[in-house]
Amino acid sequence: MTPGIRPLIAGNWKMNGLSADIGELEAMAEAAFGGADALICVPATLMTRAHVALEGKLQLGGQDCHTAAAGAHTGDVSAEMLADAGATHVLVGHSERRTDHGETDGIVADKAEAAWRAGLTAVICIGETKAEREGGKTLSVLSRQIPGSVPKEAKAKNTVIAYEPVWAIGTGLTPTVExxxxxxxxxxxxxxTLLGEEAGKMRILYGGSVKPGNATELLSIEHVDGALVGGASLKAVDFLAIAAACPV
Structure with a gap:
């Protein structure tokens, strides 16, 4: 963890979740999170119901947004729509968006600015593929993605960085502590280099097969200011166990 930064445990439900799963959100809302903030990013279909279920006790996020506030973009959701439904955050640049939809660093940066326009916090995702990791390119990929995906106007109050090595997402594999x-x-x-002193206040989350069994070890690493949790965020018991692993 980084001294002086309050950790954030964020859950990403991805394309999962029906009305029957609202009870998991209600169970999360009943729990105490102690020294960490908590965020759940649900599908757009559950946004308003999740807002009611969480009762403001956890923060609510979308999983993507369009760069425009409105217009002829069938099937897309704007940041303003997410905010209107009760969201406080939105993920941008998740590897699955980059891979499945061809999103570039420039598009991700534009979406981050759209999030700010709507008053949302942008959770900007970065990370290398398996081929890049095996080719020894991890750091060079990050050096490209950060100035490409993070606008120079980013502030700690409206931006979170999530590092997710692509090869570790949903595979059960995690990088070493080192x-x-x-x-x-x-x-x-x-x-x-990009933001100056503001960078020292910005939260950097780790994501990629974060589970109750490895959360304590991962969250104790310097500069790991929380976690972006995938599958383990679908069940309240697992998500709460990860949150409880945050150093006090």
């Missing part, structure tokens, strides 16, 4: 420490230290350094 690898995570190296990546997060590098991200902090690149943010300092």
């Amino acid at each position: 690898d995570v420490a190296e990546a997060h230290a590098h991200i902090r350094k690149e943010l300092e």
